[in-house]
Each structure stands twice: as C-alpha cells, then as structure tokens.
Amino acid sequence: MTDLRNTVRKVAAEHNLWPGDSSVVVGVSGGVDSMVLLDVLNDVLVPSRRLVVVHVNYGLRDGASRDEELVRNRCQTFGSSVDFIAFHPDMSSAAHEGSLQRVARDVRYDLFRRVANERDAATVVVAHHRQDQAETVLLRLFRGAGPEALAGMKWLRPLRDDATVQLARPLLDTSPAEIRAYATEHSVPWREDPTNMEGPYARAKLRTTILPSIEEAFPGATDRIAHAGTLLRQISDATLEPERQRWVEAITEERGGTIVLCESALHSAPEVWADRVILDVLRSTIPGAPRTAAVAREVRSLLDSQVGSRVELGQGTVWRDRGGLRIVASRAERVSPMSLSPGSPVTTPFGRITMSVEERLPETDIDDLIGESAREAVMDADALGENVVVRSWEDGDRIQPLGMKGSKGVADVMTDARVPPHERARTLVVTVPEHIVWVVGHRIHHAFRVRDRTTRCARLRFVPGNRRE
Template structure:
C-alpha cells in the first residue's frame, strides 16, 4: 500500500475528505484505511433504489459501519426517473451523485470527493476509451488528484486491496449487478481482461505505467497547441495561418483542436491537411460547416447563422437568451434541484455575457482550491470532442461564473450570509 501512503502524504493538514462509499469491497477498504489517518473524513452514500431491498440493505450497512468507526455519514435517496428522465440509468446515477457530493463539499466545507478507484479500475477505463476510439486524453485515464476528486488507491493493484480486506477482516456488501454482462465495463472486466492477462501477466501494471507517460505527452501537446494558437490563429477571422501546418511540432493536434472547438468531427483531420495543400479557393464541407483554403490561411466558417454571444444587461434580459433566471430569498430556493445553477446574486455584476468557451479560459470549479484551464475541466467531465464547441460560459466582469450546464465558479457560490439567490436554468435549446 506504498502508493496509497504516498498520495495521502501529498495532502495538506487542513484538507477534509468526503468518501464515496457504496458498501462494496473497494469503498469499504478505503473507508477503513482513511479512518486510521489523522485527516478529517466524512462519508456519502447514494441510494438509487435500483435493486430494491438490496439497495436498502447497502444503505443500512454503510450507516452501521460509519457508526462503528465514528465517522459522520450522509445518506440521500434519489428518484432518477423523476429527476433525470432524459438520461440513461448509469449516466443519471453518476450525474446525481456527483452533483450531491459537490453540494456536500460546500455545505460541510470539505476539500475533496474521495473515491476507491484502484489500478484495475484505471485499466478498465482506459480499455473502454481505447475501444471507443478516444484520443490521447482518453488514454491518460484517471489521476490521483484531479480538480475536486481524490483517488488515493489509483496506483494500488486490486490484489493488494483484496489482501488488505482479508487481513483486516473487513465486511462488505456484494452488488449483484457487477456480474451482469449488460454493462460494457463488466464485459471488459470478466471477458477481455482475463484474455489480455494471459498474454501479459503484468498487463494492469503496464497499462497504468503507460497512462502516466500519456499524461506527460498530452500536457506537452497542449502546451504546443497553445503556443501555435497564439502565433498563428486569428480568433476574430477564425483563420489559421498556413505556416502553422509546416512549422508546428504537432500540426495534427492543432487541427484536431480547431475542429473540436468549431463543432467539426475529429475524423476530418486528414481532409483538412489535404486542403492546406490545395489551391486557393478550395474548400471542404461537413454538414452545415465549411473550411476554406485562402491564399495564406484556412478559414473556418459556419453556413448557418449562430449567435456568438448574449449580453444580459438586467434580469429581464434573460428572456432573450437560452437561459431563464429568477431571484429568491435563500430560504425559498431548493439548492439540490438538478439542471440549475444558483449564485449569490450580490456577487454578480451586470452586464452578464453568455458566450462560447475559448482556448485559454480558466475558472475555479465549485469546491476546488485553485483555478483550472477550462479545456482540462471539459476533458475531466468527459465532454466529447465534437460537443466541446457547443459549451457556453456565463461571465461577470469577464470572469467565468458558470460553465453551462456543468459547474459554477467557487467565487460566486451561495454562502451562509447570502441575502439573495439568483437561480439560472439552461433551456432545452442549449
């Protein structure tokens, strides 16, 4: 468990952890490990009621376990069909619990959502990304410390975790759905991974090590792309100087980035590179978007009229945007409702501007100590490259206060002394 100890040692003494505990082997092992540390910990258990009495049994088990360890336990029951009718069960459950976890971070003044993801989970996740054709970001996998998420077991082999459970005689609950082949992750775990381990008994360790190398490579590529954009990209004209193709260290990644932020599919990279070698006047068309080869640049254009931004001078102007907003007293608004963002109204300054996100944008995600590049945040939220261009941000005094509909900025959150709450909802057109 050396890697676990190393990740714990990296925390500050003032950090306070919220442990996501399902009652299964991994999360119960994590609970026992962290309860022996000097750091403050609390537990969150989400009951989705998907397995009837079995789900209720998990809830009672987690309650009893926390009581015996003297750990504060938070329980919440969800109705996914009511709150997330448009989403599949797995996606809805993930969105619901992480939204609740982040609310607890704020309410309880906690630092990190702490999960029991281990090396085996990392391998399964990377394999799923590879199967779906993910780029370098997908091969990076999960990091021990990522925004407001802390995964102290991410470099711990599952075998070591099971050995610890046996040695400490830790009790746990079995989730019957872990064996069903209905979910892709289970098929990867029970069918694909055993076969790969026959070829390489150290396959998990190999993939984990390669993931760390991909992280370094991805960070280097992002740095190169940022430098290229500053040198060759004209944002007002949406044009890329052709010198970028020959002089960039990472021309394909540069084109991939531009395709992503303008709503093109990432599979069009080779066609764009061929266009750069064509005669001026040539163009390629994808759906309702086009890229033109001009004398010394590639120009990205949309053949449909899309409003670039909405300027909201006062509360009533929200009616002219894809957002709706209302003012409430703090006691009148339910902070736990899905599909909404709530702000301390006095911390916002008009005019507010709703605009597409752009390269270089930064904000401080709710519950996080420092700021983060928005591009990194969208990767962590697993926003598909083709969908990134559709992400809008709401700004106040040029500061991002909401990445719609994902996360608000820590600086604008509702506090104990908040006098007026501004609740904003994104309409279905977003």
Template sequence: MEPLKELMESVLAVAAEHELWAPHDTLIVAVSGGPDSVALLHVLHQISVTRMPLTLVCAHVNHGFREESREEAELVRAMAAGLDLPFELAEFDIPAYAKSSGLGPEAAAREKRYAFLIETAHRYGARGVALAHHADDQAETVLLRLLRGSGPSGLAGMRWKRTEKKVELIRPFLRINKTALVSLCASEGLAYAVDASNLQTHYKRNAVRLELLPELEKHHPNIRQSLLQLAEITGAEDEFMEEATAKYYEEIVFRKNGQSALERRAFAAMPSALQRRLIKLILNYLSADTVALDFPKIEAVRRGTLQHEPTTWSLDLGGGIVCRREYDTIRFSSKPSERQASYTYRLTWPDSRLHIAEIGKVLTMEILNKEDLRVQGEDNGKMTAWFDRDALVMPLTVRSRLPGDTIKVMGLNGSKKVKDIYIDDKIPSSKRAAIPLVCDGLGNIVWIPGVRRSAHAVVGRHTASVLFLSLEEEV
C-alpha cells in the same frame, strides 16, 4: 510489510506526488460498502490518526436499485460509528429518475451520486471527495475509451484529481489493484458488501471486466499493466498539451460580443497536434453543449481553415454553435436564436390552472394545509414547488425570461443570474425559451420549474398554509 502499512505508504506517496491533500484538510470519503471503498475509509482513517491530521466524513448513497441497499447503508453507518466519524446518507429512487430524465441507469446514478457528494463537501467546507477507483478500474476505463475511439484526453483515463464546482475529486488508489484491497479487508477483518449486479454483463463495464479483459490476458498477460502505463504516459502528455493549447488561445484568439475569432495564418502556424485541441477549447468556452461535437466536425473546421479555397463557408456544429470563414478570419458564434415569444400572465387564487400557450404547458396552483403535504424534501429537478403561502407576496406572475434576470438561490448569499444557472446546469440553449419564470408580487423570481426555487417563502416549522405549484405539458 503488513497490508495496511503497505497501502498507507503507497497512498501517502501518491498524495504527496499529486497534492491530493494537506494536513488538517477535511475529506468526504465516498463509501458504497464494497471492499474498495471500505479499504479506502480504513486506510484514510489510519493515516489521519497516525501520520497526518485529517478530518474525515463518511458518505453513502442508497440508489434504490436493490433490496439489499438498505442493509448496505446500515453496514456503512455502523462502520462510520465504529471509527467515530460523521455519517451522511442520501437515498434516491434512481430507476424513477432515470425514466423521467431519459438517462440510462448508470448515468442517472452517477449524476445524483456526484451531486450529493459535492453538496456534502460544500456543507462541511471540505477540500475534496475521496473516491475508491483503483488500478483495475483504470485499466477498464482506458480500454472502454480505446474501443470508443477516444483521443489522448480519454486514454489518460481517470485523473488523480479533478475539480468540479470548487471541490476536488481525488482517487488515491489508482496504482493499487483490487486484489490488494480485498486482501486488506481480509487481514483486518473488515466486513463489506458484495454487489451481485457487478456480475451482470449487460453493463458494458462489467462485460469488459468479466469477458474482454480475461480474453485479452490469454494473449497478453500484462494487458492491465500496459493499459495503466498508457494512462500514466498519456495523462502527463495530455496535461502538457492542454497547457500549450491554453497559451495559444490567449495569444491568437480574440473575443468580442459573445464571439471568438482567429486569423487563419496564425492557426496554420500552430503545431498540428494542437490545432484540434484549440478548436475544442474555443467551443468549450462558447457553449456547455459541446459534448455533441465529434471528431468529424472538429476536423471539418480544421481542414476548412487550412485550405486556401473556398474562402467563405459556414458550418453548423450543433449545440447552438456556428463556425464561419470570412476570407482569412475564422469566427465561432452562437446561432441567431429564433425570437422568443414574450408573455406575462397574472395568477391569483382561485384561478387554479394557467395555460401558457406560448410554450404548450400548464401551471397548476393548489392551497394545502401543511399536514396535507405528502412530500419529503424538495427535489429541484422536479416540476413541482411549494411555498409558505403567508410569506409569499401575491399576486404571482408567470413570464418569459428577460435579459439580466436574477434569482436568490437557496444556500447562496446574494443572487445569481438565470443565464449563469442555465450554463452551470448545462441546459441547452434551444430548451431555455420553453422554461417559464414564476415571480411574486414584488417581481422576485421565486421558481424556475425543473431548475431552481428561490430562497423566498420557504416552508418551515411555523408554516400554516402551503401554496403548491406544478408545471406539466399541455395535453
């Protein structure tokens, strides 16, 4: 069978098995320009024109790491044009973002890349984003997580699909190795880019790919297949256990006033394999900061719950969560936060600098002509914002957060609670009190520095004067 037809049959089989898409769905195809994603684009395109009607959109991210990045973007653009597909491009300065955010280069690139792909999916009304991760990537992922000490959820590796912000991230190539994808590109005459950074072993994944796996293959030639089988088996069992845990959660956990609690006797009656999972599930519902919860903390809760003595104790689990035992009741709740300083300042021109003593920051206001604005596209992650001065109701006020605060978010019909935005953005509760809110003269929140700006007074074609705001640490 021809390589293209063989890959198409394999992809169609897993798509049906895991319900990756349905006829007439729209899919965003993430194409880096490497052989894996080039093969993915062409396989899905061939499926869409010969086997199943699909609407495809080609999306590429220029991370700004290498000089060749622009050439790769043009390669992908030309590829999309050749297939008569829409093309979406995002360009980021990831080195600068990594420095400002404190993230590593890989984590910073991933965060920006996925945010762009999901936002693109929302704009096109797409069901999912197709990613080119393949069998070799899966084997590397499982081995990395094994070395890290992951439990079953981690050893399941990458999933065929998972949902993030109402968009499905799908991976149709997880049973196909890289050799087959490179062979397809060769047989079909498909041009692709080669990323030289993939040979740099100071990246953990590259070291596993180039050094550790080849060494293991000397002792166990089928190590990659064994890791793939481990992921398949563990993934299916993990899904079953997650469903069972969810049922226990509904049956024995009761929630009230932002707390979750359970009775010790009901917990002890659970299968021990599910007890740790239930604790993690409770904590996930309580806080977005549970990434800090490691095995020892979860085990301390489990053992403390099962032991007869002591009957009262308290454990600080980090992430703003405390677990308390009160005789036969186990309670999980947020730590009582320190009382937030309440403040309100009025900001009117020509007052150009406002010192917010309560949080140690300075808000600067500047009036610019539109042609003097040297910014290309607003980034909600930055501590700057600009508004149409004539459309903005003055005077501005800067204040601390109040219960029930809402903001009219750009691109969203209606308003959203500030609290929900903080949760969605995984902003730790300990940092929320240090974020001021900027309001217009009608009391509308127009900017949450570093988080969101509102849909009010957007700079547009008819803007004559721009109000530029920035927030920085007080020196």
C-alpha cells in the same frame, strides 16, 4: 505485504491530494474498494481531519438499502470525526438502460460537489484502482480516442470542471487483490454489487470477458496496460498539455461575455490542434456537447459560411460571426405572446415594455411625437386597437418599416442594425392581428405611424433588464 495505509500516505504527499486542513469528502458505495478506502482514510486523516462520507442510494436494485445500512453502521464505529450523508436521487429520467451508468455517475459527482461546497472541503476522494485504470484505457482505445484520452486517469483532477473542488484517487496504483487482502486482514465488511460483473454495460463485459481472455493469453497484461496509461498521462501532462494550452490561448478570446474562436488563428493552427481546441471549448461552455471529430469538422466548416450561419448543439449554438466563431452556451429564453395595454406592462427575461395612451393636442408637431430613442416608439393608438401583444420574433416575421413601401423580414432588419447573431433570440416584437407594429429597439410599421389626423398617441417604451421605471 506493503501496508496500504503507508502507500496512501506516500501517494497523498507526492501528489498533494488533500492540501490544507479542510474536511475531506469520500464517496462510499459499500463495495470492497470504497469500504477499504474509508477504513484507510479513517486511519490516515482522522482525527486531524473530518471525513464526510457520501453514499448515493439510487434504489435501482435489490439490496440497495442494505448497502446504505452497512456504510452508515461502519461510519458510526469510527466516532464523531466521521459524518455520514445518504442521498436518494430520483432516477426515473434515466429511461434508457444503456445510459444508466453515465447518468448515475453524473448524479453522484454532482452530489459530491454539492457536499464539498457545503462543507468547505477541497477534495473528494474515490476508490478507483489499478484495474479501473486499465479498463479506462482499453475502453477509450475501443472508442477510437486520441493520445490524450488514452492517457490514464489522473491522481488528482478538478471535479466537474470546478477548480475549487478536486477529485483524488489515492488507490490508483493499487491492485484489486491488494485491496481485498487488506479487507480480509483488517476485517473490513463490504457488500458485492452484482451489476459490476453483469448486465449490458461495456465495462462489465470488459471486466468479465475481455480482460480475463487477455490475461490468459498475456499474463500480467492488466497491470501493464494500467502502467502504460500512467506513462502516457505523464507524457501528456509534460508535453501535450502545454501545447494544447498554447493553442487555446492563441485561438480563443472573450468578446461581449461569450467565447469566440478567432478565424485567423484557426486557419493557422494545425488541424489536429484546431479541432482539439474546438472540442475543449465546446465541453467547457456547452453542457452535454458531443466531443467527436465529426462535430469539430462541422463547427470548423462554419468558417466557409456566411455570417449568421450556425450549428445547433443541444444546449448551445456556434455562430459564424465576423472574424470567427462565437459559442453561446444556450439559446435565449423564448417569450410567449403576452397582452400589452396601458397600465399593464409586459415583463420578459430581456426587459420590460410599457404602454401609455395620450391625447394629441392639435398644435403638436408630428416630429415632437417621435420617441426619444430606439427604445421608445410612438404610434397611432386608434390604429393599434386593443389587441396588442408582445412576443419573441420568429422566422418568417415581416414588417413594413417606416418610410418604406414594401415589407422586410425581421431578420433583415436585425442584419441592417448589425445585431450580432448570438443576440438575435433576445429581440422582441409588438404585434396586432396580422401585423408586426414594432421590432423593439429598431423599426415601427409604416401604417401605424402618427399622422396629421391622429388624435390619440400610443407611447411604447422598452426598459432592458427588467428594471422598473
């Protein structure tokens, strides 16, 4: 039997799984796969490296505390070069059982990254093996994935899109039988997690029902499926990935701190690559954005819409902009109504608004009372009254701009001012009962202008970025 420790040494050298001499984080659940991985890494890396063992106890089933105790005790037998860290995350938000595994994985990987950053570790190691590879390929196939998704898991990849921390899988070409044989030969303790073999989860059904049936009809199929996934991964990395990167560079550019998909490049790209780039950019810029063909088509259809059209995607928005599609990670924070008065400024995430009231001298010309810039507005203080409020603008807001007889939508005011669609949520308005008196940075209300009969002037100033005067 091949010595698993030598196999891991060879794989690590071939794929450069843990470069340098920094600490290595290893995720250990207490199951046979991760306990064997811990034993192997202790032999392969210690004492030249420090191992940081992370155990996540979700507290979701009986026996979870015993899993934690097993891992802690095992680490203690390895001496001072192995550190043990246990986390007990609150899983109450994972209310829907069908999403529990996904939420747990996200929590686990976020904790891995946190520990890696705190310990200056470049690599997090997990115990995915050959059957996990086969299951992943089949699950993606059943979900209708494309050729790149059908490629198997990588030996090494960035953890959570964080290029500074890598996720390594040194057991990826090791079978479960080899892992259990090592555990028996080296007296490695472990605990069985019944949720791996039961419950409503797709992977559990695949593991207990579908794969055994496939193996019965086609002996050795699991290994061959895993091998096919590995071959597809090699082909993808050598051919599809360079082509994908070429189209990403052709289609995307940064403008004003956000990503824009260029209209001309999207039209010239083959549809399959245009959609792929759209989904990749959504994934990297909008947390939780769905990656489906329907979403890609919906986003691409914005090219046939007028400027300002948008598609909301949970924690982000895709806007139709001039010359392309602008992707904004999240909508700007809304400002709830806040009272504004002399000596009591309003501070918002977008800036600070102050108000002062001054007597107008009889000889002062009206032109001398006009604000020095668009960030300053001067109005009749008595017309304003005392109930002055600052808030975010809303759909349906209207104002009678200075010099006009009729009213105009605030959205149209911003269009005239060429405010980019992705920046409009940052626009503030100053209101009094029944009227918007100032679209901050743009127009004041005609009825609240300074007139010949004005005796007191209210001067409002906007200082962007929460800066103090």
